Structures are given as structure tokens and as C-alpha cells.
Amino acid sequence: MSFAAEEITEELPPPGRSALGQLLRDPMGMTGAILVITFIILAIFAPLLAPYDPIHIDVRHKFQPPNLAHWAGTDQLGRDMLSRLIWGARVALGISMTATGIAGVLGLLLGLVAGFGPRWLDAVLVLFFDSFSSLPMIMFALAVITVLGPGIPTLILVIVLVSVPGYGRLIRAQTLALKGADYIQAERTIGASSARIILRHLLPNVVGPLVILLSMDIPVVIMLEAGLSYLNLGVGPPTPSWGNILYDGYTSLRSAPYMVIAAGIPLVLCTLGFTFLGEGLRDALDPKLKLRAAR
Amino acid sequence: MTAVFDIEALQVDLPLGGALWPRLIGKAAPRLNILSDITLSIASGESLGLVGESGSGKTTLARAMLGLMPASSGTMRFEGAPLGSRASFTALRRQTALMFQDPVASLSPRMRVGALVTEPFVIHREPMGNRRERARELLETVGLPAAIAERFPHELSGGQARRVCVARALALTPRLVLADEPTAGLDVSVQGEVLNLMSGLRDRLNLSFMIISHNLAMVRHVTDRIAIMYLGRLVESGPTAQVFANPRHPYTASLIAAEPHPDPRRRRDDLAIKGEIPSLLQRPAGCEFHTRCPRATDRCRVEPPALRAIAPGWQARCHLAEPEPT
Incomplete structure (x- = not known):
């Protein structure tokens, strides 16, 4: 029995790159990252970047089509559209990222507990997930807003309550599927504690799909916010949000079609950015896909 | 020789699905008997x-031995200390290793080989010095180059993954070490290497092995004693050479x-068994092998045989097994 190390000299694949390096190598993920980062910068530095005060009314210059002074034109009250859209990114990203972030963490925890914990707890949590997801979303949102009053915190609460069950169920299903996997059993046989199994071996393997789902849900939440603001149940005037800008544009669609277009472009770009980023992250976080991507 | 692991009259049952209803009406849930009356001991080395x-x-x-499946009755001892409580199994898992049938699937997919082979040190808080250095040493023991430490499990071949499992064990x-089909899915030359590796380490470190296999030729070659199971019972156990030379159970x-x-x-003489293994749900009456046994008699259909001693350390569960003349 002699096997020297030389016996196994087949070519080793290049050592796995870091997830970040992998993401930057992927054109789609790169595009997504650039778009998302741009919007985040816009949101953070809105006061510095916006050329005008977004709520300054100047009725003499209302309904101006895009020109050199107002790149995206002005609305029905003569407010600068570009400034309003930049400030709107703040509302859109602030609400959607906070809400999906909270919902994602809660869903992850509840899902892991449901999947790995005792059966009765699983039954209770699944009942909770099912009853929440059986509520029609818009009706539920309207009910909560009616009780608590419209506003950004209410909006975030609604979004969290509506999305936690979906994330929780996804994580629970993943956990259940992996719980019986050989490597989890193998970890038990070498004496790993439940906490270690959950944190080191289950979490990294269930979190991938969640990250993708979250990044793809951010646009949905932006749309939901826009929709509720459109119904005057989200962000109230004069605070600019992409939703109420779209609403204003819609009412004057015939006289000033550029308003809807100008408000739609950031919404579309932001949606695409998060979706691309989500797909890029999925590829980068899964070591099994690395080889394929490297080719 | 002292026993490392002792199993006495071990029984393992699984509750059958849908156990909620019987529990609600206060009846015992139906249980499927998987292992019954297993008495076995593994000596040191x-x-x-x-x-x-x-x-x-x-x-x-194997899973019951490490506490992955709860025993319904019977006792197990590791180096004389009884097993049963959670703490006793935690202590046991420090001293034992189970190698799974599918080596790739038994390695956590998002950890690199280096982290996987050194994980036991981390879990049991054993000093290991430099982690990278220790990983290199462990991989060297099983004949793998240090560069493998940077790989993920899915980047390994079957033979490499098997060696990584050996290193980890x-x-x-x-x-x-409990090895579940250590040669499954490997080609013959790699099988030989893995077995040589295991037996070399056994001689050097005085390990005890339990090797689970279908491969009789392999078992004959590498084991000292053999135990044969049928429908969750031991039907014969004894020294490998003697059992192969003169098997007592049909x-x-x-x-x-x-x-x-x-x-x-x-x-081939037509002693080869006919038919399928009976269902665990309907164990045959009498001797459970009588449905397929070429030598079954009326007695076998009615009376379940007990283990009979053939010679010291050699037993068979058959009415027809006669003790070795001394």
C-alpha cells in the first residue's frame, strides 16, 4: 500500500474564487450591482444630487417637457421631476429594503425553527404561515392601514407581515429537505451540536434561494408601495414617491405623457437591477455553479 | 481481548406514519420492528x-449504535460504559467515526475539504495547532495532495471523497470506525487502495472496525469476524475463516x-436462495428464513429458533445447526 501524493496529479481546478469576485465576473450580476449601487447612492445623497427642491411649487413653469433646465420636465405644480424622482428613490429603497430585510431575517429564523425544531412547533408555525398567506394582500394592507393610519412605518409593517410566511415556508421546506441529508447525519456522528449544524451546515445551504427571492421581491415591494401610494394609502403628498409621481402622471397622461415615462424608467431600472443582482448572487453563492460560470 | 463495543438484545422500532390518531385515542402507535434481539460485541483491534x-x-x-436512531430496548456499552443518555452519545461520538455509504453526500457541500477534515477538532475543542498545517497532515495520511484542501466536495472524484471521509473519520x-459500504461505487483498484489504507491505519493505531458490506470477497479478505443479518436479526456470527469454510446457517x-x-x-449447486426478502410488516412465523430456506422442516414453520452456540464465539440461529464436535 503505497500511494504517494504524486499518484493524484490530475489537474486541480483553480481554487474557488470569492463570491464577490465571482459576482463581478458575471456581466449580468455586474450590471445588477451597478444599477443597485447607483440607486442607493441616489437615495443616500438625494439632498446633494437633486438640482431643485422637490416640493418647491412653481406654477408658472408647470407641465414643461424635458429641457436643459429640467432634464425630466416639471409636473402639474411646476415641481422638478428629476429632483422628485431622486428623492423618490429614497422612499422606494428605504421602504423596500428595510421591509424585505426584516421579513427575510424573520422568515429565515422561523423557517429554520419550523424545519429543525420539534414537530408541534412546526405545526404551529405552519398554521401561522398558512393563515397569513390565505389573506388577500391588498385587502389585508387596506385593513392594517385603516387601523394604524397611512405612513411609512405602517407600510413597512404590512409588507413584513405579508412576506414573512412565504420566506418562512421556503426556508422550512429547504430545511426539511436537508435535515435528512447524509452530511447533516454525518455532522451528528462526529458530535456537532444542533446549533452548529443549523448555523454552519444548514444556514449556508438554505440561504441561497432566500437571497434570490429577497432581491427579486424588492421590486415587487417597490411596486406595492407605488400601488398603495397611487391609492393614496402609502406615502402622502407632498413627499415624492415613485408611486405618487406615477399617479400624478397618469392623471395628466394626455397632456404630459413624459411624466409617466420619466417615473417609469427608474422603476424599471431598479427592478431589473435587483433581479439581475439576485441571479448573479445565486450563481456566486453556489459553489456547484462556479465551475460552470468559470467556463 | 477486551470489547470496545457491546450490544445486548438491542431492538429498534420505528413508529409507522400517521401516529397522531392512535395517540389521540390513547392507543399505542403501530410500530415497525426494524432490528430485534441483536447481540454483538466488537473487540479492541x-x-x-x-x-x-x-x-x-x-x-x-450502525446508526443505532451512534444514537442516530433511538433504541427501543436492549443495552449498548462502549468500553464498559452504558450508552443511552444524550451526554453518553456525545462522548461516544468523540471516540467513534461513521463512514457513510455515499462519500460525496456525507461532506457538507459549502465547506472546503481543509475545513471538513479539521472540523472534528473544532467541534470537540481539541488542540490542532495550525489548521492549515493539520489539514495537510491529515490529507497526507490518506495519500491526498495538500492542494485538495482548497476544493469543495463536489469537485472530488469518488475515490478522493472516500479518502477525505477516511481522513475525517x-x-x-x-x-x-463504522464503515458503511466503504468500497461501494469505487473501481476495483481504488477499492483495494481504500481497504489497504484502512487496514494499514488499523494496524498502526489499533482501531476496531465494523465494515458493512455486500461484498463477501472483501469481507472475507479484511475482517476477523463476520456477522450475517436477515430481516433485522443476526442469523450467524463467528470467525470469518471458519464461517466461510463451514457456514452453519442455510x-x-x-x-x-x-x-x-x-x-x-x-x-453452482442450487442452494441459491429463491424469492424476495419478506416484508418487515409481515414477518414469517417460526424461523423467519423458512419461506426461502432449502432445508426448512415443519418445526421451522412453527418454532422460532434461538441462537445456538457452535463453538466459542460462533453462533447460529437455526434449528439444524449442530455444535462443532470438540
Whole structure:
């Protein structure tokens, strides 16, 4: 029995790159990252970047089509559209990222507990997930807003309550599927504690799909916010949000079609950015896909 | 020789699905008996082969031994200390290692090989010095280049993954290694290498092995003692050489007769077993092997046989097994 190390000299694949390096190598993920980062910068530095005060009314210059002074034109009250859209990114990203972030963490925890914990707890949590997801979303949102009053915190609460069950169920299903996997059993046989199994071996393997789902849900939440603001149940005037800008544009669609277009472009770009980023992250976080991507 | 692991009258049952209803009406849930009356001991430095058809409970036995499946009754002892409590199994897992049938699937997919082989040190808070250095040493013991430490499990070949599992199993120099089909899915030359590796380490570190396998030729080659399982019971156990030379249980005899032989002209006698293994849900009455046994008598259909001593350390569960003349 002699096997020297030389016996196994087949070519080793290049050592796995870091997830970040992998993401930057992927054109789609790169595009997504650039778009998302741009919007985040816009949101953070809105006061510095916006050329005008977004709520300054100047009725003499209302309904101006895009020109050199107002790149995206002005609305029905003569407010600068570009400034309003930049400030709107703040509302859109602030609400959607906070809400999906909270919902994602809660869903992850509840899902892991449901999947790995005792059966009765699983039954209770699944009942909770099912009853929440059986509520029609818009009706539920309207009910909560009616009780608590419209506003950004209410909006975030609604979004969290509506999305936690979906994330929780996804994580629970993943956990259940992996719980019986050989490597989890193998970890038990070498004496790993439940906490270690959950944190080191289950979490990294269930979190991938969640990250993708979250990044793809951010646009949905932006749309939901826009929709509720459109119904005057989200962000109230004069605070600019992409939703109420779209609403204003819609009412004057015939006289000033550029308003809807100008408000739609950031919404579309932001949606695409998060979706691309989500797909890029999925590829980068899964070591099994690395080889394929490297080719 | 002192026993490393002692099993006495071990029984393992699984509750059948839908146990909620009987529990609500206060009845005992229906249970499926998987292992019954297993008495077995593994001596220090010994290697024991566990053989039987698929579904005979070999893997379940290994899992029950490490506490992955709860025992319904019976006792297990590791180096004299009784096992049962959670703490006792935690202590046991420091001293034992289980190698799974599928080596790639038993390695956590998002950890690199280096982290995987050194994980036992981290879990049991054993000093290991430099982690990278320790990983290199462990991989070297099983004949793998240090560069493998940077790989993910899915980037390994079957043979490499098997060696990584061996390295991981031996990281803390266990007293007992349970190897579930250590040669499954490997080509013959790699099988030989893995077996040589295991037996070399056994001699050097005085490990005990329990090797679960279908491969009789392999078991005959590497084990000192052999235990044959049928439907969750041991039907025969004894020294490998003697059992192969003169099997006392007709099932053992059929297994050995069914083994392929390199001589194509040699005719097999028709001792080969007929039919399928019976369902665990409907265990045959009397001797459970009587439905397929070429030598079954009326007595076998009615009276379940007990284990009979053939010679010291050699037992068979058959009415027809006669003790070795002394």
C-alpha cells in the first residue's frame, strides 16, 4: 500500500474564487450591482444630487417637457421631476429594503425553527404561515392601514407581515429537505451540536434561494408601495414617491405623457437591477455553479 | 481481548406514519420492528464484517449504535460504559467515526475539504495547532495532495471523497470506525487502495472496525469476524475463516454459494436462495428464513429458533445447526 501524493496529479481546478469576485465576473450580476449601487447612492445623497427642491411649487413653469433646465420636465405644480424622482428613490429603497430585510431575517429564523425544531412547533408555525398567506394582500394592507393610519412605518409593517410566511415556508421546506441529508447525519456522528449544524451546515445551504427571492421581491415591494401610494394609502403628498409621481402622471397622461415615462424608467431600472443582482448572487453563492460560470 | 463495543438484545422500532390518531385515542402507535434481539460485541483491534441483503438492517444498526436512531430496548456499552443518555452519545461520538455509504453526500457541500477534515477538532475543542498545517497532515495520511484542501466536495472524484471521509473519520484517532459500504461505487483498484489504507491505519493505531458490506470477497479478505443479518436479526456470527469454510446457517451458506466464482465452468449447486426478502410488516412465523430456506422442516414453520452456540464465539440461529464436535 503505497500511494504517494504524486499518484493524484490530475489537474486541480483553480481554487474557488470569492463570491464577490465571482459576482463581478458575471456581466449580468455586474450590471445588477451597478444599477443597485447607483440607486442607493441616489437615495443616500438625494439632498446633494437633486438640482431643485422637490416640493418647491412653481406654477408658472408647470407641465414643461424635458429641457436643459429640467432634464425630466416639471409636473402639474411646476415641481422638478428629476429632483422628485431622486428623492423618490429614497422612499422606494428605504421602504423596500428595510421591509424585505426584516421579513427575510424573520422568515429565515422561523423557517429554520419550523424545519429543525420539534414537530408541534412546526405545526404551529405552519398554521401561522398558512393563515397569513390565505389573506388577500391588498385587502389585508387596506385593513392594517385603516387601523394604524397611512405612513411609512405602517407600510413597512404590512409588507413584513405579508412576506414573512412565504420566506418562512421556503426556508422550512429547504430545511426539511436537508435535515435528512447524509452530511447533516454525518455532522451528528462526529458530535456537532444542533446549533452548529443549523448555523454552519444548514444556514449556508438554505440561504441561497432566500437571497434570490429577497432581491427579486424588492421590486415587487417597490411596486406595492407605488400601488398603495397611487391609492393614496402609502406615502402622502407632498413627499415624492415613485408611486405618487406615477399617479400624478397618469392623471395628466394626455397632456404630459413624459411624466409617466420619466417615473417609469427608474422603476424599471431598479427592478431589473435587483433581479439581475439576485441571479448573479445565486450563481456566486453556489459553489456547484462556479465551475460552470468559470467556463 | 477486551470489547470496545457491546450490544445486548438491542431492538429498534420505528413508529409507522400517521401516529397522531392512535395517540389521540390513547392507543399505542403501530410500530415497525426494524432490528430485534441483536447481540454483538466488537473487540479492541478487531474488524467485524456485517453482511446481509439490502433492507436487512445493517445501516440501521450502525446508526443505532451512534444514537442516530433511538433504541427501543436492549443495552449498548462502549468500553464498559452504558450508552443511552444524550451526554453518553456525545462522548461516544468523540471516540467513534461513521463512514457513510455515499462519500460525496456525507461532506457538507459549502465547506472546503481543509475545513471538513479539521472540523472534528473544532467541534470537540481539541488542540490542532495550525489548521492549515493539520489539514495537510491529515490529507497526507490518506495519500491526498495538500492542494485538495482548497476544493469543495463536489469537485472530488469518488475515490478522493472516500479518502477525505477516511481522513475525517481518523482525525481524532477514534477507537472504533463504522464503515458503511466503504468500497461501494469505487473501481476495483481504488477499492483495494481504500481497504489497504484502512487496514494499514488499523494496524498502526489499533482501531476496531465494523465494515458493512455486500461484498463477501472483501469481507472475507479484511475482517476477523463476520456477522450475517436477515430481516433485522443476526442469523450467524463467528470467525470469518471458519464461517466461510463451514457456514452453519442455510442463509449464510446460500450467500456464500451465490458469490460469483472466477471459474466459468464451475456449476453452482442450487442452494441459491429463491424469492424476495419478506416484508418487515409481515414477518414469517417460526424461523423467519423458512419461506426461502432449502432445508426448512415443519418445526421451522412453527418454532422460532434461538441462537445456538457452535463453538466459542460462533453462533447460529437455526434449528439444524449442530455444535462443532470438540
